[in-house]
Amino acid sequence: MKRNTILTIAGLVVLVAAVGLADSILGRFTVRILNLSAIYIILALSLNLLNGFTGLFSLGHAGFMAVGAYVSAILTMTPAQKEMNFFLEPIVPILARIQLPFPIALIVAGLCAALAAVLIGVPALRLRDDYLAIATLGFAEIIRVIITNIQSVTNGAQGLKAIPKYSTTWVVWTVAAIAVVFMLALVRSSYGRTMKAVRDDEIAAEAMGIDVFKVKSTSFVISSFMAGVGGALLGHLISTIDPKMFTLMLTFNILLIVVLGGNGSITGSVLGAIIVTVLMEALRFLDMPMNLVFFKTNGLPGLRMVIFSILLMIVVLYRQRGLMGNKEFSWDGVLGIFRRKNSTRNGGRP
Amino acid sequence: MIKTENVSMRFGGLTAVSDLNIQISKNEIVGLIGPNGAGKTTAFNTITGVYKPTEGKVIFKGEDVTGAKPHKITERGIARTFQNIRLWKDMDVLENVLVACHLRMNVGVFAATLHLPGYRAKEKKSREFAMSLLDSVGLADLAHEPATSLPYGKQRRLEIVRALATEPSLLLLDEPAAGMNPQESLELMEFIGKIRDQYDLTILLIEHHMQVVMGVCSRMYVLDYGVTIAHGTPDEIRRNPKVIEAYLGVD
Numbered sequence: 113m114k115r116n117t118i119l120t121i122a123g124l125v126v127l128v129a130a131v132g133l134a135d136s137i138l139g140r141f142t143v144r145i146l147n148l149s150a151i152y153i154i155l156a157l158s159l160n161l162l163n164g165f166t167g168l169f170s171l172g173h174a175g176f177m178a179v180g181a182y183v184s185a186i187l188t189m190t191p192a193q194k195e196m197n198f199f200l201e202p203i204v205p206i207l208a209r210i211q212l213p214f215p216i217a218l219i220v221a222g223l224c225a226a227l228a229a230v231l232i233g234v235p236a237l238r239l240r241d242d243y244l245a246i247a248t249l250g251f252a253e254i255i256r257v258i259i260t261n262i263q264s265v266t267n268g269a270q271g272l273k274a275i276p277k278y279s280t281t282w283v284v285w286t287v288a289a290i291a292v293v294f295m296l297a298l299v300r301s302s303y304g305r306t307m308k309a310v311r312d313d314e315i316a317a318e319a320m321g322i323d324v325f326k327v328k329s330t331s332f333v334i335s336s337f338m339a340g341v342g343g344a345l346l347g348h349l350i351s352t353i354d355p356k357m358f359t360l361m362l363t364f365n366i367l368l369i370v371v372l373g374g375n376g377s378i379t380g381s382v383l384g385a386i387i388v389t390v391l392m393e394a395l396r397f398l399d400m401p402m403n404l405v406f407f408k409t410n411g412l413p414g415l416r417m418v419i420f421s422i423l424l425m426i427v428v429l430y431r432q433r434g435l436m437g438n439k440e441f442s443w444d445g446v447l448g449i450f451r452r453k454n455s456t457r458n459g460g461r462p
Numbered sequence: 463m464i465k466t467e468n469v470s471m472r473f474g475g476l477t478a479v480s481d482l483n484i485q486i487s488k489n490e491i492v493g494l495i496g497p498n499g500a501g502k503t504t505a506f507n508t509i510t511g512v513y514k515p516t517e518g519k520v521i522f523k524g525e526d527v528t529g530a531k532p533h534k535i536t537e538r539g540i541a542r543t544f545q546n547i548r549l550w551k552d553m554d555v556l557e558n559v560l561v562a563c564h565l566r567m568n569v570g571v572f573a574a575t576l577h578l579p580g581y582r583a584k585e586k587k588s589r590e591f592a593m594s595l596l597d598s599v600g601l602a603d604l605a606h607e608p609a610t611s612l613p614y615g616k617q618r619r620l621e622i623v624r625a626l627a628t629e630p631s632l633l634l635l636d637e638p639a640a641g642m643n644p645q646e647s648l649e650l651m652e653f654i655g656k657i658r659d660q661y662d663l664t665i666l667l668i669e670h671h672m673q674v675v676m677g678v679c680s681r682m683y684v685l686d687y688g689v690t691i692a693h694g695t696p697d698e699i700r701r702n703p704k705v706i707e708a709y710l711g712v713d
């Protein structure tokens with residue numbers, strides 16, 4: 113026990129130091145990728161809560177992210193920035209003047225996404241599970257169409273530019289850390305157990321007095337809140353958003369992280385988010401024109417995604433549990449690996 | 463305690479249960495027997511809200527609970543086990559029982575997630591209660607084993623314990639002795655009598671082989687093709703020609 117606490121504190125100190133030093137030591141490009149990883153951690157956790165822990169299959173994540181991203185962007189931009197953005201049609205007067213501090217805007221963004229989840233989830237969650245995927249997919253598309261068409265609120269297809277860059281290294285990693293701690297606490301609570309019960313056997317769950325619909329709705333709303341916050345942070349990181357960003361492709365990327373990392377593993381989502389984000393950047397060259405001694409490609413946009421799709425298929429076919437299965441990181445587990453290596457040399461367990 | 467009034471359940475053209483009239487008083491142990499496909503499980507499902515009966519009423523403690531949601535029925539004090547064991551396979555033995563404790567904990571999602579003091583106290587109480595239940599069936603030392611790694615007989619006991627964790631007043635057991643040898647069945651029936659006294663329960667129990675339940679039940683109902691063909695004490699049932707006919711070739 114004592115040893116694990118010490119290791120955890122040491123680990124935290126190293127992490128905090130890493131975040132503190134990242135900006136000054138690493139290049140801007142690297143820092144940006146790391147910060148993108150942090151946002152993907154939040155998004156992957158939120159999808160994992162649904163997919164991995166409650167057994168609900170939703171394809172609407174991009175929709176909730178869009179809601180969050182737009183709400184937070186509009187609430188934090190200065191009146192002058194808004195005037196510059198909305199040149200085709202002026203923004204509605206109430207929104208033109210409003211400007212909130214970033215933390216509040218972030219929470220409001222999450223709440224708006226959660227509200228959207230109540231509207232879509234309440235009818236859809238009463239349906240059979242496979243309909244949820246279809247309903248949420250449709251919902252995400254509807255959100256995109258609405259955003260494209262309410263010119264005086266969202267600036268339509270032009271999107272929003274010059275969104276304040278509030279997603280600093282500290283901000284994104286702090287929110288990611290809160291998300292991890294929150295998920296751990298939720299999943300280990302009695303409420304988290306009911307979610308797993310609903311996932312494993314709904315009929316047994318309701319027979320044991322669990323209000324299955326309530327558990328599913330709660331999970332869906334919390335997940336959407338996190339997706340909204342993640343979407344907002346993404347907007348403040350790259351500082352431009354437009355409706356085309358929030359397609360099924362974005363949901364697919366997050367799903368990829370969850371499945372690769374391990375459905376139902378928080379550790380898996382964290383590792384998966386970092387690995388996939390870094391790989392996405394590292395493999396960017398695949399989409400560029402290539403000069404390979406014998407032949408030359410003119411660049412195959414999408415080749416990168418082909419690689420990821422193949423990776424996903426391999427996981428689904430051969431290692432459905434992903435990287436971590438539904439296991440979590442523990443010091444005992446890590447130390448156990450080293451110990452096992454030693455003890456096999458001495459011929460088995462002591 | 464529980465009463466069904468002319469309950470019928472039809473699936474399309476098939477009448478799985480017709481005109482079922484069961485009445486059970488407090489602390490009784492009553493058997494529901496009948497050959498394969500007689501409609502026993504369906505009868506359970508109409509009582510527990512899995513199906514809304516096509517006709518008739520289910521009255522529990524004087525209140526009409528017909529067609530209420532399964533979790534509402536459990537909240538009122540009816541708990542059940544399943545014929546084909548339905549334990550949560552990704553959880554250990556203790557967790558399986560703890561999930562069932564959640565119903566009586568009355569905690570919100572935020573109180574639970576933030577591990578507020580009120581929640582912690584309830585969680586501690588639930589763990590103690592769950593362990594005491596496991597202890598009473600001799601499963602305490604297996605508390606941290608995966609539920610589905612237990613041998614069959616112990617999984618059945620675990621399902622009963624899980625149902626008890628919802629603090630029911632009426633317990634419905636769907637073929638609890640299925641797959642057990644005569645010795646194990648006998649022990650199980652003793653156990654059922656014991657928990658009835660210990661937890662002040664009323665029990666309705668489905669069994670396929672009537673010999674198994676003869677000893678423990680005060681009364682039994684016999685179903686065949688959905689119809690109640692006999693009702694009475696074990697001795698009366700044993701001598702009833704209709705029952706003998708229905709069971710011919712089965713036992």
Ligand SMILES: Nc1ncnc2c1ncn2[C@@H]1O[C@H](COP(=O)(O)OP(=O)(O)OP(=O)(O)O)[C@@H](O)[C@H]1O
Nearest residue numbers: 473478496497498499500501502503504505545670
């Ligand atoms: N959901 C359903 N839809 C259609 N038919 C059903 C359904 N559930 C049960 N039945 C039918 O109702 C009849 C009674 O089934 P039930 O499971 O209640 O029998 P049982 O007495 O429990 O039998 P067993 O001893 O095999 O468990 C069977 O013919 C079965 O096929």
Ligand SMILES: [Mg+2]
Nearest residue numbers: 502503504545
């Ligand atoms: Mg049956």
